[in-house]
Amino acid sequence: MKNLFMISILFNLMLAALLISALVYQFTKEEDPVAKISQFMPQKLAAKRIERILKQSPDTVSLVMLGNSITANGGNWNKRLGRIDIRNSGQGGYTTGQMLWLLDSCVIKAKPEYCFIMAGINDLSLGIPVERVCANYHIIIDTLLANGIRPVVQSTLYQTGNPAGNKNVGYLNDLLEAYCNEKNILFIDLNRSMSDHNGLIQELTTDGTHLSELGYEVWSDKLKWIISKLSI
Amino acid sequence: MNKTLLYSSLALNLLMLAALIIIGGKLFTKKPPAIKESQRWTEDIPIPDSITIAMLGNSLTAYADWNALLGRDDVHNFGIADFTVKQLSWLLADWVIKSKPALCFIQGGQEDIMLGVPLERIAADYSMILDSLQHNGIEPVVQSTLLSWDHPEVNNQVVKLNQLLKALCFKKNISFINLNTVLSDNSRLQPQLTTDGIHLNNKGYELWAIIIKDYLLLNDPRNKR
Numbered sequence: 001m002k003n004l005f006m007i008s009i010l011f012n013l014m015l016a017a018l019l020i021s022a023l024v025y026q027f028t029k030e031e032d033p034v035a036k037i038s039q040f041m042p043q044k045l046a047a048k049r050i051e052r053i054l055k056q057s058p059d060t061v062s063l064v065m066l067g068n069s070i071t072a073n074g075g076n077w078n079k080r081l082g083r084i085d086i087r088n089s090g091q092g093g094y095t096t097g098q099m100l101w102l103l104d105s106c107v108i109k110a111k112p113e114y115c116f117i118m119a120g121i122n123d124l125s126l127g128i129p130v131e132r133v134c135a136n137y138h139i140i141i142d143t144l145l146a147n148g149i150r151p152v153v154q155s156t157l158y159q160t161g162n163p164a165g166n167k168n169v170g171y172l173n174d175l176l177e178a179y180c181n182e183k184n185i186l187f188i189d190l191n192r193s194m195s196d197h198n199g200l201i202q203e204l205t206t207d208g209t210h211l212s213e214l215g216y217e218v219w220s221d222k223l224k225w226i227i228s229k230l231s232i
Numbered sequence: 233m234n235k236t237l238l239y240s241s242l243a244l245n246l247l248m249l250a251a252l253i254i255i256g257g258k259l260f261t262k263k264p265p266a267i268k269e270s271q272r273w274t275e276d277i278p279i280p281d282s283i284t285i286a287m288l289g290n291s292l293t294a295y296a297d298w299n300a301l302l303g304r305d306d307v308h309n310f311g312i313a314d315f316t317v318k319q320l321s322w323l324l325a326d327w328v329i330k331s332k333p334a335l336c337f338i339q340g341g342q343e344d345i346m347l348g349v350p351l352e353r354i355a356a357d358y359s360m361i362l363d364s365l366q367h368n369g370i371e372p373v374v375q376s377t378l379l380s381w382d383h384p385e386v387n388n389q390v391v392k393l394n395q396l397l398k399a400l401c402f403k404k405n406i407s408f409i410n411l412n413t414v415l416s417d418n419s420r421l422q423p424q425l426t427t428d429g430i431h432l433n434n435k436g437y438e439l440w441a442i443i444i445k446d447y448l449l450l451n452d453p454r455n456k457r
Binding site: 001002004005008009011012015016018019022023026033034037038039040041042044045046047048049093095097098101122123125126127128129132 | 255350380426
């Protein structure tokens with residue numbers, strides 16, 4: 001009995017010493033500010049967009065439409081294409097660089113079979129060089145392929161009555177088509193059926209950039225045909 | 233007598249052991265940085281009522297509670313986390329100007345640089361925003377683009393951008409506030425002010441707020457009315 005008491009007292013003393021040193025350490029330690037800096041995650045910038053896209057998506061996804069406002073304003077692509085497994089991952093205003101921020105959360109994680117991409121017009125209107133846009137496309141395409149997802153690149157649409165801008169769009173599309181051929185992936189030239197000498201056909205657009213309902217119908221018809229060919 | 237002593241000593245054993253585990257656990261677990269996100273996003277843009285000051289900018293502006301920081305109730309946060317200067321300008325007419333602030337603090341440019349927008353283009357986008365604000369009777373105040381802690385390639389461009397912005401403000405007779413003189417050290421953001429090398433922690437925001445309060449001492453639109 002006495003022995004146990006002595007042991008307990010000794011243990012108490014030991015614990016008290018440890019406790020005091022821990023407290024002293026906590027209040028006196030020099031904190032290294034650098035150690036507290038976490039890695040910068042650009043994906044976090046797109047958190048609200050990712051939340052919205054996922055909320056509006058069906059649970060099972062075999063096809064993701066990745067793009068900017070032209071894709072986003074298509075609204076319910078399932079209704080347009082008569083399916084139930086399409087996710088609209090379009091975000092208004094987004095450039096290809098910003099799409100990289102949501103690629104993992106909105107495309108890769110869903111493990112779709114295919115990802116249809118249309119982007120680049122915002123990049124060009126922000127003054128981002130065509131080569132940079134193309135480099136972003138390469139990252140998107142390579143990342144998708146590495147994750148077993150088949151990319152389908154749709155040509156960046158021309159704008160109505162903007163010959164200077166359309167020259168850049170044309171150059172971008174040439175570079176994209178060449179890369180798609182090199183990687184053996186499908187490149188769809190939408191401009192062939194949706195533009196004339198003046199750029200995007202007037203009846204297909206609301207403001208020279210965005211699509212009218214007729215514009216979406218023409219695009220959807222093309223997509224339906226491709227989906228049936230690919231038997232998605 | 234001996235028995236009560238023994239029991240109380242044993243109880244003390246357990247108590248101190250528990251305390252040690254709790255304190256030790258606190259010492260050795262890392263807390264993730266708390267990032268406060270703005271509730272708002274662009275798909276739904278309510279026009280705020282009776283505001284004096286507009287805070288327009290990217291994630292750095294968006295992640296702060298400016299009314300609390302500045303001790304006021306007439307500030308509105310127009311920050312959008314992922315937007316470039318040009319993208320912010322798209323929302324100017326329908327959102328910022330319609331809210332009729334007297335003063336608009338602007339900050340941005342890091343997204344532009346990361347996405348590859350040329351510096352001259354960023355300055356031109358700023359110029360458009362400034363003209364538009366002035367045209368609508370809103371006084372713009374440009375805040376320098378913040379340096380980062382650990383992205384030297386971004387910092388190189390930020391320094392050049394700030395030179396362009398300073399010249400632009402001088403030409404247009406607009407106030408330019410250099411945040412970097414306080415928040416940075418040796419041409420990079422001070423490490424104790426940042427969560428991830430780019431974004432600010434509470435300490436960083438407090439310093440930023442002090443700079444703005446300083447500016448408002450002489451330029452508060454509320455006092456001019």
